[in-house]
Amino acid sequence: MKVPSSERVVANDEKSVVRKISLIIPITERHDDMLEIYQDYKSALRGLNTPFEMIAVVDGEFDKAYQQLKTLKSQGENLIIIKHARMFGESTAIMAGFRISTGDVILLAPPYHQVDMSDLPTIMESLDRSDMVVVRRWPRIDSRLNQFQTNLFHYLVRPLAGKVTSDLGCGVRMFRREVLDEIPLYGDLHRFLPILAFRQGFKIREVDARQSHKEKRLRTYPPGTYLRRLIDLLTVFFLIKFTRKPLRFFGLTGTAVLVAGLAITCYLVVGRLFFHVGLSDRPLFLVGILFVVLGLQIFAIGLIGELIIFIHARDVKDYQIEQIIN
């Protein structure tokens, strides 16, 4: 239903003003010179005319970055440093920073040059009538191969999660404190925070920001990283399809596979019984049987999932209440 834009403004009123921004920088394997990054972020935050704090979470043994941060601190810079004894992953680092942060708005930023931070005011302005602002690096100026990686990833995510944002790889995100209060991050979930937040009912906005000129060079990752990305996709799939209506999805898939298996088997059995085509030299027979077993298993998995949801439906809330009056 179309609603005039002036009406929409009224409908989403009463968002409070930003009192304090907490910048959280999770420092993982990929990071640039921290002195540069720090100055870059700090001058951008100063331009916002809002109180802010800066929290750097060093996730593991990154000595150079850690030393640089300590130097900054000893020079009297107002900076909070958290140091993990080993690598726990970016999500854990973000949560560690979040736990000690005091701002009502959280700004996540990567420990490398990704977005031209002079666009920060635009980002903050967009937070005005939404709960989370996701940045899309645009226009892209880095190598075609990197852009291709981004596009491929989204091409795979979209059928699963719908189009919430078009740049999940961008680490600059600004959101209200409630978002992380309600969505605990673990594993590699930080990348999908906009999708999870959207499903939780938060209002997401996407803004374009110029890509940093320092992110130009070609990046490739070890094969393990790409494998992890694929597993990430499975995570999204699980969260979205399986946790809501398992039998709707698995029941349909299972039935389709089962029917295919039965069809193959029947076709071969009829051939054997009436047309004397020997089964022992038909590998297809094994495929048919495999499909029957597989189909039933998929269906059963869906059924068990559905049963669990059915049983716990009263405890799992399908909705988020914003406000109750009286």
Add this chain to the structure above:
Amino acid sequence: MTTDLSIIVPLYNEEESVLPLYESIVRTIDPLNVSYEILFVDDGSKDRTFFKARDLAHKDHRLRVIRFRKNYGQTAAMTAGIDQARGDILVTMDGDLQNDPADIPEFIKKIRDGHDIVCGWRHKRQDKLISRRIPSVVANWIIGKITGIPIKDNGCSLKAYRGKIIKSVPLYSDMHRFIPAMTSLAGTSVAEIKVNHHPRRFGVSKYGITRIYKVMIDLLVIKTLLSFATKPLQFFGAAGAIALIAAMLLLLESLSGVFEPPIEMNFMLGSGALLLGILSFFCLLVGLLCELVLKTGKFEDLSHLKASAE
């Protein structure tokens, strides 16, 4: 202070309907001399629905307004209303003025007569014939056949429930349509009465013909749940046993050629035996798992509800 009656109305982009709806509910219920509350559930409306309801609620404390963060759908809105309701009798109705609050007293009477659920039947339905009424008749017939509870109009939102029972029924995704079927597990008594139905005055219909597919899939889910939910181990155990016996027979048959030359084994029967053997064990395992899930849940409570509600 106890509340006798809660009236739950999900609203989605119904800014014109809020005031007339509120007024007609108050006009009907006030003479009944019961303590009641009205719950307006704003399902993430994009128009001024919430603000109109809020202004009314500031004047009348019997009106409570629940605001969703975004649009979650009608089942979620009804579930939220049911969860928050304080009344002994719960009445749900549509927010588009197509249901008539004047029917509510009749519903209350039926519940007091001892029925657990009273469903409305829009016997003179004011909707388009081809896109709404015919699919609805077909769908209701199928739902009745499959769930075994022949209700003429599952889609009618105007329903009344005994609070204790409806609060324990698992409601999720688009299940509000099947509440009578879901509660049949608890052995509830369902009644049906004719209600008025008005043509839509404001706004546009929120549904299209595409939801039929969803309804059918949900129906499949419910049918599966209803047949397995109470005794999964029995069902799967029986299926597994039959498969196992068949597997044994096939295996014997396939081995009959092994003992006399020329030694050969019937490949087809052997494979069949293998398949059925695997399936029988699989059935058993699934049955056990389902049983485990049920034991850890609160599902058992439901069957005792009927007794406690009386």
